[in-house]
Amino acid sequence: MRVGVISADPGHPLLAATAAVLRGDGHRVGFVGPDGVPLAGGGEPVGVAAPGVLADVYLLKARTPQALALAGRLEGRGAPVVNSVAATTRCQDRVEMAAVARAAGLPFAETLRTATVGELAAAGPDLAFPLVLKSRDSRRHDLVARVDTPADLAELAAARPDEPVIVQEFTANSGWDHKLWVVGGQLFAARRRSELSPGGRGPNQPLPPAALPFAWIEAALHIGAVFGLEVYGVDVLHAGAGAAVIVDINAFPGVRGQVGAPEALAALALRRAESGPA
Numbered sequence: 001m002r003v004g005v006i007s008a009d010p011g012h013p014l015l016a017a018t019a020a021v022l023r024g025d026g027h028r029v030g031f032v033g034p035d036g037v038p039l040a041g042g043g044e045p046v047g048v049a050a051p052g053v054l055a056d057v058y059l060l061k062a063r064t065p066q067a068l069a070l071a072g073r074l075e076g077r078g079a080p081v082v083n084s085v086a087a088t089t090r091c092q093d094r095v096e097m098a099a100v101a102r103a104a105g106l107p108f109a110e111t112l113r114t115a116t117v118g119e120l121a122a123a124g125p126d127l128a129f130p131l132v133l134k135s136r137d138s139r140r141h142d143l144v145a146r147v148d149t150p151a152d153l154a155e156l157a158a159a160r161p162d163e164p165v166i167v168q169e170f171t172a173n174s175g176w177d178h179k180l181w182v183v184g185g186q187l188f189a190a191r192r193r194s195e196l197s198p199g200g201r202g203p204n205q206p207l208p209p210a211a212l213p214f215a216w217i218e219a220a221l222h223i224g225a226v227f228g229l230e231v232y233g234v235d236v237l238h239a240g241a242g243a244a245v246i247v248d249i250n251a252f253p254g255v256r257g258q259v260g261a262p263e264a265l266a267a268l269a270l271r272r273a274e275s276g277p278a
Contacts, residue, residue: 001022001027001056001057001269001270001273002027002028002029002030002054002055002056003019003022003027003028003029003030003055003056003057003058003059003269003273004029004030004031004032004054004055004057004059004074005019005029005030005031005032005058005059005061006034006059006060006061006062006071007031007034007039007059007061007062008033008034010039012061012254013254013256013257014254014261014262015031015061018059018265018269019031020262021262021263022266022269022270025266030055032070034062034064034066034067034070035070036070054074054077054079056080056273057079057080057081057082057269057270057272058074058079058081059081059082059231059252059269060081060082060083060084060085060088060251060252061252063088063252064139068088071085071088072085075277078276078277079277080272080273080275080276080277082231082252082269082272083229083231083232083251083252084228087228087230087251088251090227090228090251091138091227091229091232091249091250091251092137092138092139093136094111094135094136094137094138094166094248095111095114095166097248097249098110098111098166099111100226101223101246101249104226106222106223107243107244107246108245108246109132109169109245110168110169111168112131112166112167112168112169113166113167114136114165114166114167115164115165115167116161116162116164117143117153117156117157117161117163117165118157118162120133120153120157120165120167121150121153121156121157121161124150124153124154125150127150127153127167128169129147129148129149130147130170131146131147131167131168131169131170132144132145132146132147132168132169132170133147133153133156133166133167134165134166134168134248135163135164135165136165136166137164138248138250143156143160143163143165168247171239171245171247172239172240176191176192176238177192177235177236177237178190178191178207178216178236178237178238178244179191179204179233179235179236180212180216180217180233180234180236181232181234181255181258181261182220182221182223182224182229182231182232182233182234183230183231183255183261183264183265184231184264184265184271185221185224186260186264187209187217187220187221188255188258188260188261188264189206189208189209189211189212190204190205190206190207190257190258191204191205191207192204204256204257206257206258206259213244216236216244219234219244219246220234220236223246223249227249227251229251230268231251231252231253231255231265231268232249232250232251232252233248233249233250233253233255234246234248234249234250235247235250
């Protein structure tokens with residue numbers, strides 16, 4: 001099989017390990033940047049430009065507009081892409097993400113308001129604190145912050161006044177984020193200190209999926225069907241008494257440090273290559 005990987009980073013731990021698994025089994029793997037240019041040291045050419053021979057499947061790790069446009073062209077030529085452009089796009093706009101999740105009955109944090117940071121700062125005295133601000137556009141290095149006072153909000157507005165954000169109610173929790181990842185139906189999990197906690201987040205601590213409440217596992221797996229995702233991450237807060245609040249969904253996250261994840265991704269790529277376009 002020929003597997004193409006759309007990513008700016010061929011050295012990414014999950015992708016590099018997955019490529020090693022595939023190559024070890026005799027398959028060919030090539031990396032291409034979001035602009036469609038093969039990456040130096042990225043292995044086999046993967047036919048992203050017509051009339052080149054297409055790979056049997058493409059893994060869409062990059063999520064920039066350029067990468068989505070490239071993946072859309074590949075889908076238009078009949079290539080299977082994991083995750084599909086449509087599924088990836090559903091996770092880019094956090095307003096749409098929340099609406100889709102809540103409509104499916106998932107315990108997703110409610111979006112209280114959308115605005116720019118500057119607009120929120122102007123309304124600061126009328127807001128109920130604490131609250132959580134997140135960039136409306138889910139991307140690398142986006143804004144995720146707990147805001148406790150109007151002064152905190154004014155400080156954010158001074159740095160990023162025109163940033164479109166959503167406002168979520170702050171959920172009292174244990175101070176730990178639970179990171180759940182699903183790769184081709186296989187669940188992986190870890191926990192880490194919340195990035196909203198005073199000390200900031202620390203390293204991921206692997207967590208056996210069996211240690212999670214069954215309802216959490218059920219919700220995480222259901223997300224794949226709701227959003228059409230095959231590789232995705234779910235951020236969950238423990239809100240007490242076993243209750244969970246889902247605060248984010250990510251298409252094709254890093255899944256770093258999870259034993260068995262590269263093998264699961266390699267197996268998924270081969271299944272999708274064999275089954276063809278969705």
